[in-house]
Amino acid sequence: MPADPSPRTAPSPPSPSSPPSPQNRGSGTSAVEVRRSSRRRRTVSAYREGDRTIVLIPARMSEAEEQRWVGVMLDKLAAQESKRMLGDTELVARAEWLSEQYLGGRARPASVRWVTNQNTRWGSCTPAEGSIRLSHRLKGMPEYVVDYVLVHELAHLLVPGHGRRFWELLEAYPRTERARGYLEGVVAAGRLPHLPGAGTGTEPD
Template sequence: MQPTYDLSQVEVRRSRRRARTVTAWREGDRTIVAIPARFTRAQEHEWVRRMLTRLAAQERRRRPSDEELAARAADLSARYLGGRAQPTSVAWSTNQGRRWGSCTPSEGTIRLSDRMRGMPRWVVDYVLLHELAHLLHAGHGPEFWAELESYPRTQRARGFLEGVAYAADRNGAADDPPGGTSGGAVDDEDPAVDGPDAVVALDELEPA
């Protein structure tokens, strides 16, 4: 069965300058789908359906459940920490304050701030790894940071989080993060890294 969508909340934007891409993103309660001006009505309907499906799939990736979060932590521990960090539980939390995550080594529990839901997966992965490393090293000494050296996006993720925190402080409130519910655009170039723009190549633009 094909999923159904509320098309009354979808705005289609045609552009003569857009010849090789289709893009979809959220603006508040609306979904914007940008298409080439040359598209027929049949092509428009087909690509609205496709892009809504892709956008929904990306949002599911960005909002894992507690169970999916725990499974992701187990995978990250095996990949980057030799499976040595084995938490007893991993879950989202709404009472982290300004922290992105927390770890209680004595209990083996890890909590991630609910504010991170909607952030790119590689950022969530970094915070998960950070807290997993605390199961091995309580402080932030050289041994702790050495555990994170094998993760290739450590510095990029730290910069992302610092930018989000700076923007929130500057605005006086915690706004939706970049890539969150108000702006996350579909990106199928690299499923492991949710990028800021949707890029669908020309060879995909003609419906079968």
């Protein structure tokens, strides 16, 4: 592993040695503020402060490294937060909210639940029943990734298959490409087996 700062989340008080550099990045609507410190040598940490995310990095870090580590820490915080949320009841409420937000409320799932028998799919749905199932392997992933899979399956309640009209619906969700990239990274890391005829394995069905 390269000798990069080791990520760890810590709600520690900041001790910047240079002015903070706010960025218009974030998880959801949260802004990100990067604070550099000459006292930090290797560690990177992050915490929530109201509607902002504070990322603390070593002063010597390059701009490219800063951008990379901000992304890493946002995903790490989101993954930690998603572990504390969304039981089956919350999944239904979340799906209904996402439908209203991105699909005009047209997708109305009858049930949404976690399942443990989907090892080659992130999600699936049965339009005739209005049921959506999410793989338990999504638990602990960033919230925007779970939301993407939910929106993906909600869109299938309206449009079967993965044609142009389906992807036009998905364009309404602003973090589609980032979520797909995250899932592709999981596959690349070898955490999801590739099956013959299953494509990349990164898309819900």
